[in-house]
Amino acid sequence: MNLILRPVAAEFSKILTTRMWWILALVLFGYIALIACGLAALFGGLDSGAISPDAVNSGGGTAGLTGLGSIPPLIYSFAASVGYVFPVLLGALATTGEFRHQTLTPTFLATPKRGRVLGAKTVALIVMGAALGVVALAASVGIGALVLGGFGIDPLLADGETWGLIGRTVLAMAVWAVIGVGLGVLVPSQVASIVIVLAFTQFIEPLLRFASTFTQITADIGKFLPGAASDALVGESFFTLASPGGAVLTSWQGGLVLLAYGLLATAAGYFISWKRDVT
């Protein structure tokens, strides 16, 4: 145990000794399992003829939906494209909780080098975010593959590309937790932080991403939105399927853009709130 590892271990201990992490994990699992189960049943039903294709009005982006080869990864990708809110919330709650419950005082007394504490929190949340990624995948891949298999569709679990997707999903969820930490230090008010997370991820960003596809110029900007970058990193999402022709980043570009959001927010928050007087 040295000066770097001790604060990291303390941050893990903070997360694991309150109830929030497993409540979020439980809700995440249920939510993703529901979506994966429903969609796998829908596509499975269409494929097996149990549901007539005429009964489905699939709107604009039908191209990807009929090519059955892409259906399992699409269902698996819901782990990140829907579940990413959960690591953001966990990161934001871990940070804003320190302000709200005034635990910054005992924290900074035990570790007076404040940058070290924020670094430790970021490291701990990367691991927790990855763990939430595993939980989300257990729902999307576990439940999704089971239902697809039930309809006689190959869940592609032997496919290397599927496992690539799984690995990139874990990575994306880890980086989203860093963004949560960054948001928490930028906006230390817990209520404001949660409102921003929910409003931005559930409403503002989807609208912006949709609107940005209207012209080439806005599309070139829109692909840098965090959700678009995350989808690019994972490599598959219902959103990119629903906006055919939309500009996308490559996988590694998406990952770097997403990480940049997290690190920039954390660094800015360090100066805005973390270094301030604790009164």
Added chain:
Amino acid sequence: MPLGAVIEFTNITKKFGQVTAVNDLSFTVEPGRVTGFLGPNGAGKTTTLRMLLGLVAPTSGTATFGGLRYRDLARPLNTVGAALEAANFHPGRTAAHHLGVYTTAAGIPRTRVAEVLHTVGLAEHATQRVGGYSLGMRQRLGLAYSLLGDPGVLVLDEPINGLDPEGIKWIRGFLSSMAAEGRTVLVSSHLLSEVQQSVDDVIIIAKGELVHSGPLSSLDTDIAPQVIVDSPDRDALVTALTEAGLAFTSGRTGLIVAVPDPGQVGHIAFAAGVELNVLHRQKAGLEDSFLALVEGGDSL
């Protein structure tokens, strides 16, 4: 046995915008003694202590432990133990987990958690969530946190607030025993009477400025001290005091004589053959001079 370090404030000043909360404070706190840091609410005590602990950045000046700033201490929790207020907890965490987080952060053996909880009398509430704690229990938990590293210096902000009489009695004995072991003990309070039984030295501030520092007895000088005396035969006592030429007034619990020495009054009564059932020095004198200091701002 950890050794106490000298706490030294040098010209420390804190301004919040236009408001000067602490103005050019300089004083030292010695090991082996309990030092009361006194002043009315809003005098700047908490801000001063937070500057000492590196939580608030001073506008100018320094505060050190044996010459080192808090953030430069190699093992802060093993050098300085601090309890600042009774609300630094996540309500959903148990007391043992709360303390465990910080033993992990500071590299202190986990066994200390049970030890300090036992010391402050919370052993049987160790696995209870802190959200259900009373104010007095939170005070004790804050104190437990300060003791984790068995530090040579204790800095406690209003530790007596919210304690029941039994707790107050306990903490007084506790502070004295810590100082007797050679530790530096700095305790803030807005009430002199709350700490006067346990402090050796006092630092008094008002409106962010130092108004007095010295041993507790130094408060006991200029403001006219008084002796309370009473007898089953009060008329005889009145006659004796009048004949001795002492000025006195009649109070609820006896006669209030305007002399500092109870022995002098006792001798007069003895010489006159008057039986006494009350003879003591008026203790409110300390509180009176404390109030005169923080209100008037005059030095003794």
